[in-house]
Amino acid sequence: MSKVRNNRNIYNHIYFTYSGVKEMKYVEAEISYHKAVQLNDVNAYNNALIEINKAISLDPDNPDYHYTKAISLAGNEQYNEAIEEYDKAISINPKNPDYYVGKGVALDKTGKASEAIKTIDKAISLGPRNSGAYSVKAQILFSNGQHNEAIKEFDKAISFDPKNPKYHEDKALFLRAMYEYDYAIIEYDTLISLYPKNPLYHNSKGNTIVERAASNDRKKYNEAIEEYDTALKLLRYRPEQKRSTPIYAAKAEVVAYVLFDKAVCLEKLGKIEDAINIYTSAKEIDQQRLDPVIRICNLYYNLGKYKEASEVMGELLTYDLDEIPERCERGNCGTADLINCLEIVIKSCQKINNKEDVDLYVNRLLELDPENKLARSLK
Structure with a gap:
């Protein structure tokens, strides 16, 4: 109900805003535009294109319409066509940094990394406090092997928006890929301090500790298990409700992942029977997964069972x-x-x-x- 009510409010606002306009085509264009934005938000790109094309046919000089069409095209992986629409938006309004950020992403998808970075730099020159532009630049740099430069760009993004979890998450993942586990753990600790009730950050921290640990480092494996146990506690999963609602079904899948990671640590610690029990729990909670079954089978074989x-x-x-x-x-x-x-x-x-x-x-x-x-x- 609330979504319908919100949509009506948007459309009533559009009618009110354009009530003095003689040509109703602008009202119709705005309605189609807002529909397209909402469809893009749920990845319904083909339907979004239908709506935004209506808007553009009624008002071709609105840069946001071309920007929205570019997003739809990029969502459909039509990157060259998306670039054309970003260029149209930029030609109408060359001072909007978001247009350049979008174009930069599309350019990178077509293999034009250098041109993409230059385009992102243009966005930054127009909006030097735009944290999203630094984040996008970091991802492009990292995917093209410029790892240290990417981390510096993430630091800039974080400096302008220090509570944005995505920047810390992405930076931590990149640091793990660089084998800089201690620095990655610092990012997860920051996330945990900002969002202490999010179990995924404890699970990711546990995984990073495992990645850093030597094969015989019992202390680190026990530290990781503590993080997994914290994640499981925060998830507050009740098996009897695992199939009753979509939320609990999704939670069950996460719980199975955490249990699997915990079982791996127990296996490393030589606690084989405990590991088998935890793998079995993961298998029972998410019956679509094969990896717990494979691990149990291997362990039984090694035990001579x-x-x-x-x-x-x-x-x-x-x-x-x-x-x-x-x-x-x-x-x-x-x-x-x-x-x-x-x-x-x-x-x-x-x-x-x-x-x-x-x-x-x-x-x-x-x-x-x-x-x-x-x-x-x-x-």
Whole structure:
């Protein structure tokens, strides 16, 4: 209801604003423009283009209309066409920095990084306190290998908008990619101080601690587990509600990710049974993920529990073949991980002389990897 009411308020405002205008075409143009903006916000770019084209046909000299059309085109990955619309907006109003920022992003998408940076610099010259322009420039610089320069631009963005979480998040991710884990943790600590109830920042901090830790650094793994436990506490997840609402379904997916990360740490600490229990919880909460199943199977095999290793993968035989890549993509694994795990399952079945299941898993393995040497040797 509130959205409908807000839309009506917008349209009433438009009619009131243009009540003295003889030509109603400007009213109609503004209505189509606002519809296009809202459609862009929900990524409905084709419908947005229909509306914004109506607006432009009625009032072709409004730069915001061309800017909005450019956003729609860029959303559809029509970057060259988007650049043309940004240029039209700039030709009408050359002093709006947002037009140059948008054009810079589109230029970068077409492989014109140097031209993109020059265009962003023009935006910055027009609005030197525009934090978004520095953030966009940082991303373009980083994607083109200028990592240190990118971090400096993020620092400028943060200096003008220090509470914007996206700038800290992106800077932390870039620092992790540069193996600058200590500095990344500082960014996550800043985010946690600004938004102490956001569980994702604790989870990201935990992941960064793990990335930094040496393979035998028990202290760091325990620090990471503390962050994961804090994230789980903040999520306040109740299993009985996991499928009752979309919000709880989304929360369940996040909880499964955090549990998986915690289980990895427990595994590193040698707490294998605890790790298996946590992986099992992750698997039960998000049944679409395959990575917990793969990890459990590997751990059972390493423990010599071949029967359990073969049983845990049993449900894989029930999946349609086209389901499997999506299930792999949902978690932290790829098809190659699954193939390796199937080889382990086949060996487990051989250890316990379960020829029937060997045949079933061999057939599934050949569906995924027709040239697999182990599977072909057993046919």
